[in-house]
Amino acid sequence: MSLRSKDLISIKDISTEEIELILETAAGFKDVLGRDIKKVPALRGKTTVNLFYEPSTRTRTSFEVAAKRLSTDVINITTSTSSVVKGETLLDTARTVLALGADIVVIRHSCSGTSHFLAKNIEASVVNAGDGTNEHPTQALLDLFTIQEKKGRIRDLEVAIVGDILHSRVAKSDIYALTRLGANVRLIGPPTLVPDYLKDLGAKVYFDMNAGLEGADVIMMLRIQLERQGKGFFPSTHEYFRNWGLTAARVSRAKDDAIIMHPGPMNRGIEIASEVADSSRSVILDQVTNGIAVRMAVLYLVSGVKA
Amino acid sequence: MKIFIKNGHLVDPTQKIDEICDIFIQDGKITEIHAQGAKGKGIGAKGSKEPAAGKFDEIIEASGMIIMPGLVDMHVHLREPGFEYKETIKTGTEAAVRGGITSVCCMPNTNPVNDNPGITEFILRKAILEGSCSVFPIGAITKGQKGEELAELGMMYDAGCVAFSDDGRPVMDSLLMRRALEYSRVRKALIISHAEDMSLAAGGVMNEGLLSITLGLKGIPAQAEEIMIARDIALAELTGGRLHIAHVSTAGSVELLRAAKKRGVAEVTAETCPHYFSITEQAVCGYNANAKVNPPLRSEKDVEAIRMGVHDGTLDVIATDHAPHHKDEKSGEFDNAPSGISGLETSLGLSMRLVDEKVLTLGQLVEKMSLNPARILGLHGDNHSSTLTGIKGTLKPGADGDLVIIDTKTEYTVNAAGFKSKGKNTPFDGWVLKARPVVTVAKGRIYRWE
Numbered sequence: 055m056s057l058r059s060k061d062l063i064s065i066k067d068i069s070t071e072e073i074e075l076i077l078e079t080a081a082g083f084k085d086v087l088g089r090d091i092k093k094v095p096a097l098r099g100k101t102t103v104n105l106f107y108e109p110s111t112r113t114r115t116s117f118e119v120a121a122k123r124l125s126t127d128v129i130n131i132t133t134s135t136s137s138v139v140k141g142e143t144l145l146d147t148a149r150t151v152l153a154l155g156a157d158i159v160v161i162r163h164s165c166s167g168t169s170h171f172l173a174k175n176i177e178a179s180v181v182n183a184g185d186g187t188n189e190h191p192t193q194a195l196l197d198l199f200t201i202q203e204k205k206g207r208i209r210d211l212e213v214a215i216v217g218d219i220l221h222s223r224v225a226k227s228d229i230y231a232l233t234r235l236g237a238n239v240r241l242i243g244p245p246t247l248v249p250d251y252l253k254d255l256g257a258k259v260y261f262d263m264n265a266g267l268e269g270a271d272v273i274m275m276l277r278i279q280l281e282r283q284g285k286g287f288f289p290s291t292h293e294y295f296r297n298w299g300l301t302a303a304r305v306s307r308a309k310d311d312a313i314i315m316h317p318g319p320m321n322r323g324i325e326i327a328s329e330v331a332d333s334s335r336s337v338i339l340d341q342v343t344n345g346i347a348v349r350m351a352v353l354y355l356v357s358g359v360k361a
Numbered sequence: 362m363k364i365f366i367k368n369g370h371l372v373d374p375t376q377k378i379d380e381i382c383d384i385f386i387q388d389g390k391i392t393e394i395h396a397q398g399a400k401g402k403g404i405g406a407k408g409s410k411e412p413a414a415g416k417f418d419e420i421i422e423a424s425g426m427i428i429m430p431g432l433v434d435m436h437v438h439l440r441e442p443g444f445e446y447k448e449t450i451k452t453g454t455e456a457a458v459r460g461g462i463t464s465v466c467c468m469p470n471t472n473p474v475n476d477n478p479g480i481t482e483f484i485l486r487k488a489i490l491e492g493s494c495s496v497f498p499i500g501a502i503t504k505g506q507k508g509e510e511l512a513e514l515g516m517m518y519d520a521g522c523v524a525f526s527d528d529g530r531p532v533m534d535s536l537l538m539r540r541a542l543e544y545s546r547v548r549k550a551l552i553i554s555h556a557e558d559m560s561l562a563a564g565g566v567m568n569e570g571l572l573s574i575t576l577g578l579k580g581i582p583a584q585a586e587e588i589m590i591a592r593d594i595a596l597a598e599l600t601g602g603r604l605h606i607a608h609v610s611t612a613g614s615v616e617l618l619r620a621a622k623k624r625g626v627a628e629v630t631a632e633t634c635p636h637y638f639s640i641t642e643q644a645v646c647g648y649n650a651n652a653k654v655n656p657p658l659r660s661e662k663d664v665e666a667i668r669m670g671v672h673d674g675t676l677d678v679i680a681t682d683h684a685p686h687h688k689d690e691k692s693g694e695f696d697n698a699p700s701g702i703s704g705l706e707t708s709l710g711l712s713m714r715l716v717d718e719k720v721l722t723l724g725q726l727v728e729k730m731s732l733n734p735a736r737i738l739g740l741h742g743d744n745h746s747s748t749l750t751g752i753k754g755t756l757k758p759g760a761d762g763d764l765v766i767i768d769t770k771t772e773y774t775v776n777a778a779g780f781k782s783k784g785k786n787t788p789f790d791g792w793v794l795k796a797r798p799v800v801t802v803a804k805g806r807i808y809r810w811e
Contacts, residue, residue: 066575144693165694166577167648186696188577223577251571 060359061173061180062352064189065230073195073231079351080199080344086123087347096354098125103156105147106132106183107163112318113183113193116342117160120349126158144168148176158357161185179356187221193317194227196348198235200341201272204313209236214266214308215257216242216298217276217325218287220249224317225276229255242266243298246287263298270308274315275300278325291324300326305335313337362418362805363387368397369423369766373430374724374732375755384428386762389751389805393758419807421800423766429727430756431463431494431763431803432709433734435524436553436607436632436680438701439465439496442483443472448685448783450484454493456683456705456782459810461765463494463803464753465683465705466738468528469501476501476512478520485521494803495751495763497523497738502541502552508532511540518548521749523738526553528607529655531589533559538593542602551737553605556589556614557581557656566696568642568657576645578695583611583663586656590614594621597629605737606631608682610656612666619675630737631670632678635711636702636788638667644788650691650698652788654684671729672720678737679729681708685784703784707775709767710794717795766800773797 055075062068086094102121106114114130121128131151142150144163151159158179161169166186173180184190201208213232219225219241229252232239239257241248248259260266267273278294288294305314314326314335322328331338364386371382371394383395434457440448450467457465467484469475475484481498488496500517504510506527514525525545531554532538538554545552562585567573569580590606594617597604609615609631618631636654641661644652652658670676684701691698712730715721721729735741735754742752742760751761777790801808 143689163694165696167695170648171693171695186577187579220574226575226577249574251574254571255575 057355057359060356061169062191062356063169063173063180063182065191065194065227065234066189070234073198073234076195076348076351076355077199077202079355080195080348083123083350083354084344084347087343093123093125095125097357100126100157100357101155102126102128102158102160102353103151103154104128104130104183105151105159105161106130107161108133108184110162110183113162116345117183117349120346120353123346124350124353126353129154129156144171145175148172152176152178158353179359181352181356184223186223187226188223189227190223191227192345192349192352193224194231195352196341196345197228197274197315198231199344199348200315200337201313203340203344204337205271208232211237211271212240212269213237213272213274214240214242214270215274215276216263216266216300218247218278219243219252219276220247221279222276228274229257233257240266240270244288263304264307267304267307270312272313272315273300273305273308275326277317277319278321280321295324299324300330302327302329302333305330315341317341363416364419364421364762364802364807365417366421366423366428366766369426369428371428371756372723372727373756374728376757379724382428384756384764386802386805389762391756391758391760391762394756421766421807423800425770426799427723427767427769429461429765429767430731430754431761431765431801432461432730433464433738433740433753434462434681434683434705434708435466435678435734435738436528436634437465437467437683437705438470438685439467440685441471441487442480446687446783450487450496451491452781452783453683453685453705454488454496456780458493458801458803458808459781459798460705460707461709461767461798461801462705463763463765463801464497464735464740465494466497466499466523468499468526470506470529474501474506475499475522476504476506478513478516481517481520481522493806493808495753497521497740497750499524499526499528499553501525502527502532503537506530508534508537511537511544514541514545514550515547518550523740523750524551524553524605526555526607528553528555531555531557531559535592535596539596539600542596542600542604545602546600549603549739551603551605551739553607554589554593555607556586556593558585558588561585561588565657566653567645568659570642570660572642572645576648578645581657583613583659586611587613587617590617594618594626594629598626601628603628604630608637608656608680609633609667609670609676610637610659610663612663615666615670615675619670619673622675630677631675632680633667633671633676634680634682635704635708638664638671638715639711640664640788648695649788650695651702651786651790653695653698653700654682654702655700668715668720671715677729677733679708679712680734681705683782685782686786688785691786701786702788703777703780703782703786705782706780707787707789707792707794709798710775710796711789713769713794713796762802762805764802765798767796768799769796771795771797
């Protein structure tokens with residue numbers, strides 16, 4: 055079996071079977087990462103371009119490591135050093151990248167729909183590393199992988215996602231992926247960041263943190279983007295933490311074996327208390343490691359599909 | 362020049378004509394209409410008689426065709442001066458006549474803004490030299506459309522502006538809007554409101570709802586439009602000014618307007634555009650920037666309400682809000698694409714669907730697209746000096762000989778690449794429509810297409 059598309063743009067667009075294929079493939083690559091020689095020649099001679107229009111250390115590095123473990127050449131282009139600042143259009147940049155010989159373009163952009171646009175317009179495989187407030191599909195896949203690894207299943211788990219759902223591409227992709235695989239998703243946060251429309255995605259909405267965490271198997275915290283402060287979404291980070299910060303007392307509402315996840319980077323003391331972040335329940339570092347395996351699987355599988 | 366148009370089916374509500382007629386035009390004015398029916402309805406008094414061909418410079422055979430007074434589009438962006446790469450007065454009016462439109466009102470958001478009589482005169486001069494149809498400028502309400510102080514409304518009116526609007530931007534300051542509605546009473550000038558609460562709509566690029574969430578695009582709630590319409594109706598009641606609401610897109614807006622008209626706020630009129638009764642926000646899916654427009658495409662429920670509003674007369678006018686943009690601007694990031702649809706060449710075909718679907722009669726369609734805008738703008742021989750503007754919206758003897766001859770039976774496929782307009786930005790590319798003009802007569806000239 056293979057993927058149907060040369061690209062990975064959104065969880066919405068791929069089938070359940072494709073999600074499962076990626077997770078299985080990732081499991082194989084995770085074994086590779088545990089070996090002494092952590093590299094396979096699967097994509098030797100191919101070129102991966104990381105085209106990042108938004109600052110990112112974590113995701114870009116994860117993609118870079120994944121690409122290198124597969125033996126592809128990696129080129130990193132970020133806004134500060136490329137001709138983007140000279141006013142070049144997205145399409146012109148992409149065409150230039152293609153002319154340089156890229157086989158896979160990994161793109162991160164602050165505008166929703168850019169990876170979709172790119173995929174339509176160039177022959178190389180396009181992997182969405184986060185577009186605006188739309189989707190971040192590889193993050194959802196690594197979250198699924200981590201939950202599966204820790205819990206042995208996805209179906210019927212109670213998963214609470216806490217924070218700025220409205221602006222979070224991670225939350226969107228996670229909601230689509232988790233509901234697709236049969237988990238029950240709860241969304242927790244202030245109404246300004248958790249609009250009622252989200253109920254139509256098959257999730258339950260809670261404004262009360264304690265009620266939302268009751269009996270949860272998985273707690274996924276989202277990063278509060280500090281630039282939202284002062285825009286009226288919530289009055290202060292202090293008040294936010296009082297209401298929606300993850301403390302040990304709140305964790306105790308969840309199941310005894312509940313795991314705690316965070317896509318990083320964390321704001322300690324704003325959305326998550328340090329003691330919780332560092333507790334044995336936290337699988338945050340496993341997410342980072344699994345991210346490499348999942349991104350290896352994605353790069354490997356998309357490059358096997360001809361345009 | 363003498364033109365004789367024979368055997369066409371004329372629809373002209375001002376003369377209660379809906380039958381086969383012969384039409385005579387001399388030097389750009391209607392001279393006679395002869396109804397061919399047995400009774401003849403007394404029009405032209407002499408009944409049907411075909412004059413000798415030699416007496417006419419042009420004879421147009423229109424049997425099997427529908428003839429309407431030339432369409433009057435009161436909401437058009439011609440982009441000149443300043444944005445000639447998007448459209449010019451020349452190309453915009455060529456697109457208009459291709460769409461059966463013989464009068465266009467051009468919005469002032471040019472560069473420089475049409476906020477003084479010098480720019481108004483520039484536009485009118487260009488239109489005389491290069492325009493295929495009549496052009497009536499709309500002046501800015503405020504200087505530079507900045508929403509800070511009134512522009513020279515009186516002098517612009519005297520230079521030829523037929524209405525005032527800060528279109529593209531609202532007048533957010535309620536006191537300033539009040540002053541505009543009050544001051545414009547001196548010449549009974551029309552104030553056109555682009556109804557959008559800028560703080561509520563800030564950063565929005567499509568309709569707010571589940572779809573905006575799942576596309577990750579910032580939404581604009583219907584209330585951003587409705588709040589301003591409610592405010593402007595209240596200000597019209599306060600001042601007695603003449604208010605026209607541009608591009609109505611939501612069910613709530615239709616409700617507000619219906620209530621205002623029922624209450625007897627006499628001087629409030631409103632328009633909608635073909636895209637608001639033809640497609641929903643679903644057209645945005647796939648990040649189609651050609652479906653990005655302001656106000657945004659709305660929900661199924663809104664589309665239904667707009668159709669009802671057109672049907673029951675709450676919405677007086679169908680205008681295009683023709684907003685041509687360059688291809689490069691519409692390809693790339695959806696967030697960064699400018700809003701707007703190139704509408705002049707699809708307006709009649711899309712509106713004709715309302716007739717096919719029994720939302721409107723053919724006569725009502727003529728009212729929405731020709732007579733009502735002509736009346737509202739004072740181009741019907743009532744407000745402005747008709748020696749300057751001519752008489753639009755009717756084919757009564759003495760009126761301008763602007764008309765459109767339409768093949769309402771043959772289907773055609775919309776081909777954006779073939780638009781006369783420089784703006785190929787339409788979500789209707791590839792649609793199959795009917796009612797394409799085969800002949801448009803404007804400014805005494807005949808435009809013909811196969």
